[in-house]
Amino acid sequence: MSDIPLVLQVGALLPTLADSLRTEFHAERLPDEPVERAAWLAGNAGRVAVAVTTYNTGVGPDLMAALPNLRAVLIFGVGYDSTDTAQARERGITIATTPGVLTDAVADLAVGLLIDTLRGVSRADRFVRAGRWAAGETFPLTREVSGSTVGILGLGRIGRAIADRLAGFGCAIAYHSRTAVDGVPYPYAATPVELAAASDVLVVVVPGGPATEKLVDDDVLAALGPEGYLVNVARGSVVDQEALVRRLASGELAGAGLDVFADEPHVPAELLALDTVVLQPHVASATEQTRQAMADLLLENLRTFLATGTVLTPVP
Numbered sequence: 001m002s003d004i005p006l007v008l009q010v011g012a013l014l015p016t017l018a019d020s021l022r023t024e025f026h027a028e029r030l031p032d033e034p035v036e037r038a039a040w041l042a043g044n045a046g047r048v049a050v051a052v053t054t055y056n057t058g059v060g061p062d063l064m065a066a067l068p069n070l071r072a073v074l075i076f077g078v079g080y081d082s083t084d085t086a087q088a089r090e091r092g093i094t095i096a097t098t099p100g101v102l103t104d105a106v107a108d109l110a111v112g113l114l115i116d117t118l119r120g121v122s123r124a125d126r127f128v129r130a131g132r133w134a135a136g137e138t139f140p141l142t143r144e145v146s147g148s149t150v151g152i153l154g155l156g157r158i159g160r161a162i163a164d165r166l167a168g169f170g171c172a173i174a175y176h177s178r179t180a181v182d183g184v185p186y187p188y189a190a191t192p193v194e195l196a197a198a199s200d201v202l203v204v205v206v207p208g209g210p211a212t213e214k215l216v217d218d219d220v221l222a223a224l225g226p227e228g229y230l231v232n233v234a235r236g237s238v239v240d241q242e243a244l245v246r247r248l249a250s251g252e253l254a255g256a257g258l259d260v261f262a263d264e265p266h267v268p269a270e271l272l273a274l275d276t277v278v279l280q281p282h283v284a285s286a287t288e289q290t291r292q293a294m295a296d297l298l299l300e301n302l303r304t305f306l307a308t309g310t311v312l313t314p315v316p
């Protein structure tokens with residue numbers, strides 16, 4: 001066994017990032033298969049100084065507890081809800097994400113999803129492909145995006161980028177965050193219910209985790225109402241998915257654009273059957289350019305951490 005601090009890859013990564021970790025840092029990959037994983041940990045756990053993982057895999061409580069000399073968790077992505085931040089704080093383990101570089105890609109996708117959901121772009125595509133236009137059917141009228149009122153739930157970096165894009169469409173923007181944000185031109189709603197009641201579309205962009213679990217509950221969906229639309233590019237855990245499915249299926253909500261789900265990659269059958277819903281496989285940041293920029297920032301964090309013990313983009 002070597003005494004050199006080990007960089008450990010936890011879960012699948014972008015292939016170019018995994019290659020750089022292997023060639024530049026001699027990283028090893030933790031086996032996914034439970035028996036192999038246990039055997040690897042029995043022989044190597046004490047060597048691991050840095051874990052590199054993704055927003056969806058993370059380093060959960062058991063794995064973190066099994067790594068006694070872990071000093072940093074570097075996450076590919078901005079979400080850290082799958083990593084045990086409480087244990088990390090207690091043990092002085094640094095956590096870093098890749099903020100900033102994915103803001104535009106996520107905001108673009110959120111706006112695209114909103115337009116698709118209101119204007120029925122995917123639905124109209126299915127209509128044409130099914131030969132229904134050629135057969136003489138008329139596609140139903142849809143909901144105008146320009147001039148609609150959009151509520152942004154979570155006016156962080158990404159929420160702000162979504163708001164600024166939609167302001168360019170002449171949308172009236174309002175928002176709710178834990179606290180009002182200084183220096184923004186958009187009105188603040190005191191609660192998610194108040195925001196939903198004033199919105200045609202509610203866009204969910206708050207971080208996942210216990211503090212936001214089911215923040216969009218049945219009351220918020222009721223306030224959005226039968227003419228209202230929900231767009232979620234945050235985490236499935238933020239929305240009461242059962243209530244959402246029920247309201248969409250009964251027409252008590254007009255439609256939804258969803259990039260995230262409660263139990264990914266599983267999507268409830270009821271949603272698959274609904275034409276008023278646009279579904280995405282959690283791809284808001286998934287462009288070539290953004291994923292490479294995320295990998296570059298993560299590698300910069302790793303180099304900096306190994307040289308100085310600090311990172312460029314720590315989770316506070």
Ligand code: DGY
Nearest residue numbers: 055077078079284285
């Ligand atoms: C993240 O980085 O947490 C996002 O969910 C990626 O789309």
